[in-house]
Amino acid sequence: DGGITQSPKYLFRKEGQNVTLSCEQNLNHDAMYWYRQDPGQGLRLIYYSQIVNDFQKGDIAEGYSVSREKKESFPLTVTSAQKNPTAFYLCASSLRGTIYEQYFGPGTRLTVT
C-alpha cells in the first residue's frame, strides 16, 4: 500500500539535544512538508520542499533544519536552538500544483524535558 510514514510515534529528549524526525513516502510525490501542531492550535508550516535537493522555509523555520536528498525522504531535525520544541509534528506529501491534496503521516509527538 502506498502511504507516508513517520517514526517514531513518540519521542522523548533532554533539553539541549538535537533530534531528527523521520518522514518517508512511497507515493512518488515531488512535494513534501513539515507542520507543527500545538494543543488547540492549527498547523503551522515549518519547511517545505517541491523537488529533490531544494527546500524552502515556512512560517516557523527558526530552530529547525531539513534535507531532501531523496524523493522519498524528508527528515526534520529539531535543534537545541528551538525554544519550545515539545509539540506534535506532522509530515505531508503531495503532487506539485495547488489543486492536489496533501497526504499526511500519523505524526510524531516530541516531548523535550
Place this chain on the structure above:
Amino acid sequence: GDSVTQMEGPVTLSEEAFLTINCTYTATGYPSLFWYVQYPGEGLQLLLKATKADDKGSNKGFEATYRKETTSFHLEKGSVQVSDSAVYFCAPSDDQAGTALIFGKGTTLSVSS
C-alpha cells in the same frame, strides 16, 4: 498574507442533528480549498476539496461549496453520527508557498448519542 478563519469550537450536537462549520478565507489569488479531519492522536485525512469557484466537494455525507464571492467554504452534513466526532480543518492552498496549505485552528465536533 493569506489566512483562514473557522468558527470557534467546540461544537456539541446530538446524533442526527444538522452540522454547519463556517470557514472564510483571504487570498490574493484563486486557491484550491480543502477540508481535513483529524481523529485524536492521528494525522489529518482529506475529507473533501474544491478547486474552482462554484465547485461542490462531497464525501461521506459532508458537503462544501466554493463561494468565491463571499470567500467561504462552509462544511455541512445533514445528519451527524457519533463517529463524526473529531477536529475539522479548513485549508486553502497558499500560492506564496508552493503548494503548502494554510490551516486555521480547527473546529472540534463532539456528537453524543
